[in-house]
Amino acid sequence: MNVLLIGGGGREHALAWKIAQSPLLEKFFAIPGSPGIAAFAECVENISADDNAALVSFAVDKAIDLVVIGPEAPLVNGLVDVLNDAGIKAFGCNKAAAQIEGSKIFAKRLMKKYNITTAAFEVFDNPDDARNYIRKQGAPIVIKADGLAAGKGVIVAQTLDEALNAVDEMKTFGAAGNKIVVEEFMDGEEASVLALTDGEKILPLIAAQDHKRALDGDKGLNTGGMGAYAPAPIVDEAIAAQVEEKILKPTIDALKAEGIIYRGCLYAGLMIKDGAAKVVEFNCRFGDPETQVVLPLMESDLLELMTACAEGSLADKKISWSKSSAVCVIMASGGYPKAYKKNLPIDGLTKAKSLGAMIFHAGTKLKGDELVTSGGRVLGVTTTAPTLREAVDKAYRAVEVIHFDGVHYRRDIAARALK
Ligand code: AMP
Ligand code: GLY
Numbered sequence: 261m262n263v264l265l266i267g268g269g270g271r272e273h274a275l276a277w278k279i280a281q282s283p284l285l286e287k288f289f290a291i292p293g294s295p296g297i298a299a300f301a302e303c304v305e306n307i308s309a310d311d312n313a314a315l316v317s318f319a320v321d322k323a324i325d326l327v328v329i330g331p332e333a334p335l336v337n338g339l340v341d342v343l344n345d346a347g348i349k350a351f352g353c354n355k356a357a358a359q360i361e362g363s364k365i366f367a368k369r370l371m372k373k374y375n376i377t378t379a380a381f382e383v384f385d386n387p388d389d390a391r392n393y394i395r396k397q398g399a400p401i402v403i404k405a406d407g408l409a410a411g412k413g414v415i416v417a418q419t420l421d422e423a424l425n426a427v428d429e430m431k432t433f434g435a436a437g438n439k440i441v442v443e444e445f446m447d448g449e450e451a452s453v454l455a456l457t458d459g460e461k462i463l464p465l466i467a468a469q470d471h472k473r474a475l476d477g478d479k480g481l482n483t484g485g486m487g488a489y490a491p492a493p494i495v496d497e498a499i500a501a502q503v504e505e506k507i508l509k510p511t512i513d514a515l516k517a518e519g520i521i522y523r524g525c526l527y528a529g530l531m532i533k534d535g536a537a538k539v540v541e542f543n544c545r546f547g548d549p550e551t552q553v554v555l556p557l558m559e560s561d562l563l564e565l566m567t568a569c570a571e572g573s574l575a576d577k578k579i580s581w582s583k584s585s586a587v588c589v590i591m592a593s594g595g596y597p598k599a600y601k602k603n604l605p606i607d608g609l610t611k612a613k614s615l616g617a618m619i620f621h622a623g624t625k626l627k628g629d630e631l632v633t634s635g636g637r638v639l640g641v642t643t644t645a646p647t648l649r650e651a652v653d654k655a656y657r658a659v660e661v662i663h664f665d666g667v668h669y670r671r672d673i674a675a676r677a678l679k
Pocket of ligand 2: 547
């Protein structure tokens with residue numbers, strides 16, 4: 261098969277690494293790719309990942325059999341629809357289905373209509389009405405922009421003042437913040453369950469836990485994710501069964517009832533407390549960094565599974581998993597998720613690999629022959645080992661030999677599961 265991968269972050273590096281192991285793979289391209297993905301695929305930088313027409317003609321030109329889409333923006337932008345119209349198969353959901361991430365209001369109303377457990381909410385397009393409602397409810401309370409805001413459109417307000425200010429902050433998200441959702445605060449422990457689906461059958465992947473806050477002990481600002489581990493023990497057998505039967509399956513069925521066939525990866529962000537899981541959010545794609553710990557534990561052929569999702573032939577497929585644990589520590593630029601410097605030289609990758617780590621590139625580029633930083637999240641240092649403890653120790657041994665100026669990482673990835 262000829263495959264085209266869209267994206268260039270750590271998630272896409274992990275996808276490329278896994279796809280490249282498939283005996284089905286022939287030619288492999290990535291747009292835009294990254295210095296890490298370049299080890300597996302020809303990276304094409306002169307086509308933009310949001311230019312649907314150019315992507316379709318590239319796929320036709322290169323006789324691509326499957327386009328694998330990493331990030332949410334091209335899905336929300338209808339890339340799968342135009343590819344399918346041109347007779348090209350894609351792993352990823354169509355534009356209508358991508359609303360589950362692209363519009364918080366769409367997702368919340370779907371859950372309410374079909375009794376899928378989530379936080380109580382109200383929708384506002386007038387800031388004054390939102391503020392009045394918040395004053396009545398009190399804090400803690402959660403304020404969300406309706407549309408995509410690069411992971412920054414959610415404010416968990418601990419005080420009434422913070423909540424009222426958050427309403428003003430929604431304006432800074434442009435059109436995404438024209439409508440806002442005000443949500444009940446949910447207490448508990450978070451976990452991510454990703455699932456492959458062809459719109460009928462659902463194959464949940466092993467559960468992972470992300471670390472969203474910038475600093476140790478879940479302090480500091482929300483980020484795209486500072487590290488992850490899998491499997492996450494908080495998702496025991498009972499919770500996993502509940503998530504499949506009460507959340508994932510009903511959601512795919514709800515979409516079907518609304519005339520939408522969901523194919524691709526459905527990501528359920530969960531809040532778990534007292535043996536019950538509630539939905540925090542859905543994403544219409546693989547999680548990042550979760551993918552960087554889930555795929556190293558997958559023993560099955562991912563390309564075969566993705567093709568089955570795209571073709572609607574997942575019914576007879578299964579996934580086998582390694583019994584090991586995986587950990588990913590994100591090495592980020594100093595200052596992230598706020599302003600940070602770029603173009604700083606990165607050293608120590610060869611040494612880190614010799615210590616048994618996989619290094620997924622999240623935000624790097626080549627300047628001549630030199631690898632430099634080019635994003636907020638720079639590297640995902642990932643290890644697997646028979647136990648979580650060993651995987652954590654191995655990951656941090658590798659992290660310690662990697663250097664760039666201002667590097668910042670959390671020192672407590674997986675600490676909750678090790679307690
Ligand atoms: P989201 O982008 O919706 O995943 O929100 C980002 C983060 O905000 C989540 O991972 C949670 O940590 C937190 N969050 C969102 N909604 C709620 C809620 N209703 N209660 C508590 N925390 C929340
Ligand atoms: N790790 C959070 C996300 O992928 O949205």
